[in-house]
Amino acid sequence: MxxxxxxxxxxxxxxxxxxxxxxxxxxxxxASQLFEDTSGAGHGSQPGYKHQTGDQGAGxxxxxxxxxxxxxxxxxxxxxxxxxxxxxxxxxxxxxxxxKYYFAVDTVYVGKKLGLLIFPYMHxxxxxxxxxxxxxxxxxxxxxxxxxIPTMGFITYILVAGLALGTQNKFSPELLGVQASSAFVWLVxxxxxxxxxxxxxTVNTDLTTIDLLAFAGYKYVGMIVGVVSGxxxxxxxxxLSLLWCCAAIFVFMIRTLRLKxxxxxxxxxxxxxxxxNQLRMYLTMAIAAQPIFMYWLxxxxxx
Numbered sequence: 618m619x620x621x622x623x624x625x626x627x628x629x630x631x632x633x634x635x636x637x638x639x640x641x642x643x644x645x646x647x648a649s650q651l652f653e654d655t656s657g658a659g660h661g662s663q664p665g666y667k668h669q670t671g672d673q674g675a676g677x678x679x680x681x682x683x684x685x686x687x688x689x690x691x692x693x694x695x696x697x698x699x700x701x702x703x704x705x706x707x708x709x710x711x712x713x714x715x716x717k718y719y720f721a722v723d724t725v726y727v728g729k730k731l732g733l734l735i736f737p738y739m740h741x742x743x744x745x746x747x748x749x750x751x752x753x754x755x756x757x758x759x760x761x762x763x764x765x766i767p768t769m770g771f772i773t774y775i776l777v778a779g780l781a782l783g784t785q786n787k788f789s790p791e792l793l794g795v796q797a798s799s800a801f802v803w804l805v806x807x808x809x810x811x812x813x814x815x816x817x818x819t820v821n822t823d824l825t826t827i828d829l830l831a832f833a834g835y836k837y838v839g840m841i842v843g844v845v846s847g848x849x850x851x852x853x854x855x856x857l858s859l860l861w862c863c864a865a866i867f868v869f870m871i872r873t874l875r876l877k878x879x880x881x882x883x884x885x886x887x888x889x890x891x892x893x894n895q896l897r898m899y900l901t902m903a904i905a906a907q908p909i910f911m912y913w914l915x916x917x918x919x920x
Contacts (some may be wrong), residue, residue: 681833847919
């Protein structure tokens with residue numbers, strides 16, 4: 618009996634760990650089941666929560682849509698007003714609409730204009746064509762002034778000047794910048810001097826500041842021809858080609874500006890009388906004195 622009891626006790630003692638293990642396993646399974654149910658409930662509740670949040674978020678844009686439209690309309694109105702104000706102030710100093718006219722050129726016009734600047738002696742008709750009191754675009758009239766050739770001529774002159782300085786072992790970015798700035802300053806001073814002279818002489822003319830800038834910029838074509846000839850064939854070729862180009866630009870300026878500055882009698886080739894007409898003639902001669910600047914800006918580039 619004791620053995621049995623002992624055995625039963627032994628078995629009982631032996632079974633207690635099993636019971637505890639079973640109980641622990643059941644508790645763990647219950648815990649795991651509880652965790653799974655809880656997570657499942659959580660997962661089951663989360664779509665509803667997300668759906669509820671989505672509904673709330675979906676309601677916000679509809680609520681704020683009028684405000685956003687109002688803000689966009691206000692911002693666009695401010696942008697349009699700023700653009701209009703900027704265009705108005707910019708057009709006061711730089712007439713963008715007029716600049717488009719001076720760059721309305723094509724290849725045929727550029728070729729004819731370059732030929733006219735170098736060989737102006739055979740050209741007969743120097744009047745600018747008009748259409749309904751408005752001058753036609755340069756690409757339709759070779760006598761019309763443009764800014765394309767002066768702009769490209771200025772840039773090409775700077776490049777040729779850098780090449781000439783390089784052949785003399787004097788090239789440096791600083792020296793090239795000095796060359797460009799000096800040429801630009803001389804151009805601006807020339808135009809300002811002409812404007813002041815026109816104001817003092819009280820000449821009624823349709824010449825604008827851009828026209829004067831264009832006429833003053835045509836001299837870069839002859840300067841480029843002179844410097845390139847000097848680099849290729851030496852200093853005598855530079856003097857000969859520059860002399861030809863100086864005479865050509867002088868004739869071109871005289872025949873172009875006499876229709877703008879002189880009276881109708883002077884334009885027809887009659888004798889000019891009167892002090893005012895003589896002042897206009899002297900002013901035309903002064904504006905046509907482009908060879909002085911052509912030599913001053915190029916003589917040091919050819920050795």
